[in-house]
Amino acid sequence: MHNLAELQLTKNGELRHFLTPEGLDRLMLERILDTADSFVVVGNQEVKKVPLLRGRTVVNLFFENSTRTRSTFELAAKRLSADVLTLDIKTSATSKGESLLDTLQNLRAMHSDMFVVRHGDSGAAHFIAEQVTPDVAIINAGDGRHAHPTQAMLDMLTIRRHKGKFEPLSVAIVGDILHSRVARDQIHALKTLGCTDIRLVGPNTLMPQGIDSMGATTHNNMESGIDGADVVIMLRLQTERMASAFLPSAGEYFRLYGLTTERLAQAKPDAIVMHPGPINRGIEIESAVADGPQSMILNQVGYGIALRMAVMSMAMSGQMQQRQAQALVSSSLKGEAQP
Template sequence: MNTDPCQIQLTPDGKLKHFLTTEGLSKELLTEILDTADSFISTQERDVKKVPLLRGKTVVNLFFENSTRTRSTFELAAKRLSADILNLDISKSATAKGETLMDTLWNLEAMYSDMFVVRHADSGAAHFIASQVTPNVAIINAGDGRHAHPTQAMLDMLTIRRHKGQIEGKVVAIVGDILHSRVARSQIHALKTLGAAEVRVVGPATLLPRDIEALGAKAYYDFNLALRDCDVIIMLRLQKERMQNALLPSESEFYKLYGLSTEKLALAKPDAIVMHPGPINRGVEIESAVADGPQSVILNQVSNGIAVRMAVMAMAMSGQQSMQQQAQQDSQEEDPV
C-alpha cells in the first residue's frame, strides 16, 4: 500500500483528499488553499456566515488529546460550511470498553461519516488512519504528536500573505521550543515551499533538534542576532507539559533570553509582524505590550484559522467525492448490464 505522505493526501489528478501534513505538497496546492481561504474570509464578514458546501455531510471531531480551542475552530468551520458535526470525547467512548481504535473508526465510517478531524498524541496517527484504516473518509490532521499541525501552519501562511502581501522573499524567525513543536515543522515545510527567503529557528540548544537544518531552516541560539532583518516573528507556546524539566531553564531565564519584549522587537524590521499560535503565556514567551501592540497579528491568526479550516475541509471533501464518483463509474464500466 502506498504510504508516501504526499501521495496519500492527493487524488490521482492531484487534488487534496486528506490534509495530513504540509510536507511534500506543491506550491500550487498550498497557494490554492490560501486562495480558497481568502474567499471564505469574505463570507465570514457577511451577515450570514454560512455557505452550503458541506450541507448534508457529517464531520466527526475525533480528539484523542483534549484541545477545546482547536476543536472549537473546527466545529465552527464545519458549521459555517453547513455540515453536521459530531464531537466525540474518545476517552469516554467504546475504546474505553475494550474496543480497538480501528473498530471505533470503522464503526464511525459505517455511520456514513464523511470526514474525521483527528488530534492524537502519537506522531503519524492521522497518516495511519488515512492510509490503513479509513481511506475513503477525508482525514484532516488537527495535530499529531510532535509531527505536524498543518492547519495551524497554513493559517500562519495566510496571515503572513494578508499582512505582508506575499511569502516569497520574506525572512521569518520561529522562536522557542522547536524540539516539541509540531507547528514549527509544518511551518518550515510550508514557508520553504512558498518561497520564504530565510527561515530561522531560534531557541536554546536543548530545544533545537539537531536535524532541523535538514528541513532548510537555519538554527540560531542568539535571539538578538536572529531578529535582524526579520519580516515575521513567530513565537511558539512554551509547552511545559511536553518538556522534561532538565531541558528548560527557569521561566524568567527563558523570558530574558527568548521572550519577545518591546526592546527585542525593535531589533527586527520596523514593519515586522508578531505571531503566536495561542494560547499565549503573557510574560513567559511574550510581553503583554507586544502581544497587544500594533505589530501583533495574533487575533488575525485566529480569524484566519476559521477560513483556512473551511478551505481544507471543503477541498478534501471535494477530492474524496470525485474519487468516489470515479470509483462508481469504473465499477459500472467493468460490470456493464
C-alpha cells in the same frame, strides 16, 4: 522518500486528505490560501453560512484535549452547513492501537464523510488515512509533535495577507522547536511558498537533531535570530518543560528568549508578530507586544476558521470526486460482466 503527495491527492491532483503541507506543491498551497481568502469574506457577512457541505457528516475526533482547535473546526464545519459530531476520546496508554482501530471502524460504519483528527501520537492521522479509512477524508488537527497543517497554513495566510510575497521575507520561529508540530509544518509550507530565510531560535535543549536538514538555520541567540526579520513567530512554551529539565525556569527563558518591545526593535520596523496561542504572557511574550500594533495574534484566530473551511471544502470535494470515479469504474465493470 515516502510519497506524501500520492497519499493526500486524488489521481487528478485534487486534495482528498490534509495531513501535512509536506509533499504538496506550491500551486496546491496557494490554492488553499486563495480559497481561504474567499472564506474570510464569508466570516464578515451577516449570515455566515454557505451550503458547500450540506448533507455531509463531519466527525471531530479529539484523542487529545484542545479547546481552540476543536471549536474552530466545529465552527468551520457548521459554516459550511455540515452535520457535525464532536467526540472527545481519552485513550489509555496501553490500548491506544486497539481502541483507535475499533473507534474508527465504528464511525466508518456510520457513513461519515470526514474525520478531523487530533491525536497524541505522531503519524496517527497518516495511519488512519493510509490504513484505516481511505474513503473518508482525513484532516489532521495535530498529531504528536509531527504536524498541525491547518495551524501552519493559517499562519501562511496571515503572512500573505499582511506581507504579500514570501520570497523576500525573513521569518524567525522562536522557542520550543523540539516539541512543536506547528514549527515543522511552518518550515515545509514557508519553503514551498518560496521563503528562503527561515530561522529557528532557541537553546540546544529545545532544538531537534537534524532540523537544519529541513532547510532552516538555527540560532541560540535571540537578538541575532530575529535581527532584520519580517515575521517573528513565537511558539508556546509548555510549563512541564521546566519539570523535565529542558529549561531551568520560566524567568530565565523569558530573559533569554522572551519577546519584549526592546527585542522586537531588532526586527524590521514593520515586522509582524505571530503566536499559535494560547499565549503565556511574561514567559514567551510581553503583554505590550502581544497587544501591540505589530501583533497578529487575534487576526490569526479569525483566519483560522476561514482556512479550515477552505481545507474541509477542498478535501470533501476531492474525496467525492474520487468516490464517483470509483463508482463509475465498478459499475462499468459490472456492465462488462453482464451479457
